[in-house]
Amino acid sequence: MAKARRRKVFRLVFFALLAALALWLGANLIFPNVSRLKKEAPKTTAFMRYRQNMARREGKNFSFVYLWTPLEKISTFLVQAVVISEDDKFWSHKGFDFEAMKTALEKDIKKKTWRYGGSTITQQLAKNLFLSPARSPVRKLREFILSWRLERTLPKKRILELYLNVVEWGDGIFGAEAAARHYYGKPALELSPQESARLAVVLPSPRRYNPLSFTRYIEDRAREVLDIMVKRGIAVPEAK
Secondary structure, three states, X not given: OHHHHHHHHHHHHHHHHHHHHHHHHHHHHHOOOXXXXXXXXOOOOHHHHHHHHHHHHOOOOOOOEEOOOOHHHOOHHHHHHHHHHHOOOOOOOOOOOHHHHHHHHHHHHHHOOOOOOOOOXXXXXXXXXXXXXXXXXXXXXXXXXXXXXXXXXXXXXXXXXXXXXXXXXXXXXXXXXXXXXXXXXXXXXXXXXXXXXXXXXXXXXXXXXXXXXXXXXXXXXXXXXXXXXXXXXOOOHHHO
């Protein structure tokens, strides 16, 4: 009995070590190294390459505008508007908003869809940098692991800086600087509270919505974001 028990314990330890080795190999070999993002600005992203390949398959020409800009050169109004609109718990969570994910999952189950709502800015950054828009359990698992690695490796300000620079803001438009120049003809640093709110609210579907349009969604969501900015003292009441 004692010998059989020792063999059982040995097997459990062996398989635990094997599982730990597999996780280490997966994290360090299969997944990209995120530590380089501490100082490097990515030259392209998986999303940019995905859009290029998609256009190529359709026989279309595709060029994109991507202008890297330090966080201090991006309007504070836009920074705050994006956080409010996309992930208001960004500064306090560790990469995941489980309450938002639970709500999104309940909606998915009710509507019998597979949309994976409730993503944080960190998760969206992981998706933009390394993954594709495809929805599958495997892709979502990779997004979780990459998001955890980003939060573990980079400070919050750097995560936000990366996100604001690589996020898609329209067809062929990537990053705050390109978006500010394309839609408003000015640098990202000079964006007003109103312009910032309108840019922020298109991010869930940047190829569907245009910040310059006067659709009900844009008007209502931009007003909501602007109201919060005023209440928090980010913008003056006249901005409304």
